[in-house]
Amino acid sequence: MIRIIIADDHPLVRFGMTKIVSKDPDIVVVGEAQNSHEVMELVRTRRVDVVVLDISMPGKNGLEILEQLKHEYPKIPVLILSTHSEEQYAVMAFKTGAAGYLTKRSALDELIKAIRKVASGGRYASSAFDEYLLFGLEKGMDKPPHETLTNREFQIMHLIASGKKPKAIAEELCLSVKTINTYRGRLLQKIQVKSNAELTRYALENKLLE
Amino acid sequence: MKAEKKTKENLINEITELRKRISELEEDDREKFRQLRMFAAHLQSVQEEERTRIAREIHDELSQTLTMLQIDLADFVSELNKKDPKTHAPFIGKVAAISKAIGDIIEVGHRIAREMRPSILDDLGFMAAAEWQINEFRKKTGMKCEFNKGHIIAFNKEFTTALFRILQEALSNVARHAGATEVIVDIYMKDGSVILKVEDNGKGIEERKISDGHSLGLLGMRERVTLLSGELSIYSKPGEGTAVIAYIPVGRHAL
Ligand SMILES: Nc1ncnc2c1ncn2[C@@H]1O[C@H](COP(=O)(O)OP(=O)(O)OP(=O)(O)O)[C@@H](O)[C@H]1O
Ligand SMILES: [Mg+2]
Numbered sequence: 001m002i003r004i005i006i007a008d009d010h011p012l013v014r015f016g017m018t019k020i021v022s023k024d025p026d027i028v029v030v031g032e033a034q035n036s037h038e039v040m041e042l043v044r045t046r047r048v049d050v051v052v053l054d055i056s057m058p059g060k061n062g063l064e065i066l067e068q069l070k071h072e073y074p075k076i077p078v079l080i081l082s083t084h085s086e087e088q089y090a091v092m093a094f095k096t097g098a099a100g101y102l103t104k105r106s107a108l109d110e111l112i113k114a115i116r117k118v119a120s121g122g123r124y125a126s127s128a129f130d131e132y133l134l135f136g137l138e139k140g141m142d143k144p145p146h147e148t149l150t151n152r153e154f155q156i157m158h159l160i161a162s163g164k165k166p167k168a169i170a171e172e173l174c175l176s177v178k179t180i181n182t183y184r185g186r187l188l189q190k191i192q193v194k195s196n197a198e199l200t201r202y203a204l205e206n207k208l209l210e
Numbered sequence: 211m212k213a214e215k216k217t218k219e220n221l222i223n224e225i226t227e228l229r230k231r232i233s234e235l236e237e238d239d240r241e242k243f244r245q246l247r248m249f250a251a252h253l254q255s256v257q258e259e260e261r262t263r264i265a266r267e268i269h270d271e272l273s274q275t276l277t278m279l280q281i282d283l284a285d286f287v288s289e290l291n292k293k294d295p296k297t298h299a300p301f302i303g304k305v306a307a308i309s310k311a312i313g314d315i316i317e318v319g320h321r322i323a324r325e326m327r328p329s330i331l332d333d334l335g336f337m338a339a340a341e342w343q344i345n346e347f348r349k350k351t352g353m354k355c356e357f358n359k360g361h362i363i364a365f366n367k368e369f370t371t372a373l374f375r376i377l378q379e380a381l382s383n384v385a386r387h388a389g390a391t392e393v394i395v396d397i398y399m400k401d402g403s404v405i406l407k408v409e410d411n412g413k414g415i416e417e418r419k420i421s422d423g424h425s426l427g428l429l430g431m432r433e434r435v436t437l438l439s440g441e442l443s444i445y446s447k448p449g450e451g452t453a454v455i456a457y458i459p460v461g462r463h464a465l
Contacts, residue, residue: 010274012278013277013278014444015278015338016281019281019285023288056333083273083277084330084333085320086274086330086342087342088330088334088339088342089330089333089334090339092334092338103276104274104277105313105316106280107277107282108284124304
């Protein structure tokens with residue numbers, strides 16, 4: 001379950017974005033905001049996993065809100081939603097601490113993907129951008145996906161990749177098989193692979209099994 | 211004798227009177243000229259405000275509404291798909307085409323807005339806008355363009371606009387007239403002034419054209435620089451390229 005808030009001064013946009021994410025049963029909109037004050041109020045009072053934030057809002061603009069959010073709630077990933085397709089905006093958003101940058105025009109095809117990616121600790125940029133170029137501008141921040149794993153997730157990835165079955169892993173870690181499978185699901189998503197075989201290949205390629 | 215003296219005195223008085231009148235007229239002229247210049251500056255800033263407003267209206271309102279219309283259409287298609295995809299197939303193709311046309315309109319809107327006044331100038335400041343403009347220039351002309359960015363401070367809107375419009379005009383002249391293969395843009399600050407230099411390796415400007423009052427582009431650049439108490443120099447030799455250099459003190463325009 002990914003709990004998001006949508007912040008945009010345009011009611012039509014909030015409506016549209018809500019409609020798009022309603023296609024994904026895992027994503028729930030827990031609140032809507034139309035200015036910086038409402039954004040801060042929502043993150044203060046609700047459990048929020050991702051903030052979807054318009055870059056240009058009246059009063060305090062999106063980048064200023066982003067700065068404040070990152071200052072007060074550094075752990076909540078913020079996905080910037082913008083009408084601007086100029087790369088300079090995206091660069092500025094990432095510099096200010098955004099986890100993702102999506103143009104409104106690509107929201108229809110990419111919003112769900114983007115929310116999932118930033119919710120699992122990754123970074124996302126509209127496919128219209130050259131990610132390499134974008135992220136290359138700030139060296140060191142472009143972490144490989146496995147570095148976003150928690151220690152436990154990393155440990156479990158290691159065991160799965162070395163061929164152990166869930167039951168064996170569960171016994172080894174004194175956890176239930178169900179818990180192991182939950183971890184498995186989450187880390188497959190973070191690393192963006194679909195099967196144990198792909199996971200093993202990823203681990204080998206990134207020299208994680210030594 | 212007495213009468214002669216009288217006439218002489220009269221004459222001197224008259225000359226003094228005339229001198230005074232002339233200098234009054236000159237003063238008047240200068241004042242009128244100053245007013246005219248202020249008026250031109252005022253018109254320019256009104257125009258810039260108007261452009262900002264229209265560009266924003268097109269970019270934000272129009273394009274967002276159209277984008278949401280596309281989302282609506284996508285929703286509509288998925289409804290059709292749910293119900294009876296076979297009979298609806300031809301409509302779905304049609305709706306997709308409509309949605310694509312809307313996308314093209316949004317693109318046109320963005321282009322118009324950017325040409326009026328790029329929002330990046332107001333949102334991210336002069337340097338980001340300069341970088342964007344230079345990238346556009348590279349894309350459009352295929353010319354090699356080196357950009358040396360120095361460190362600059364933040365300026366108010368008047369100053370930012372002037373610098374940006376000068377850069378635009380200088381680049382557009384290179385694209386349209388120079389026949390150059392390479393351009394170098396330098397922007398930096400020195401002793402409280404901004405220096406903006408656009409240098410090309412093209413055919414150069416003829417001497418008479420540099421000071422010719424009919425060239426509105428060069429005149430406009432000069433006017434903007436003068437209004438900010440700066441200086442514009444143009445160095446050019448036929449066959450050896452052109453360098454346009456604006457040197458403008460920041461003064462009270464710093465933010
Ligand atoms: N970089 C350059 N290289 C060669 N010639 C130039 C250059 N810049 C200007 N010129 C010459 O100087 C003339 C005057 O330039 P100016 O910008 O004033 O007018 P314009 O570009 O012809 O028209 P506009 O009013 O649209 O700017 C140009 O017509 C061109 O012949
Ligand atoms: Mg010109």
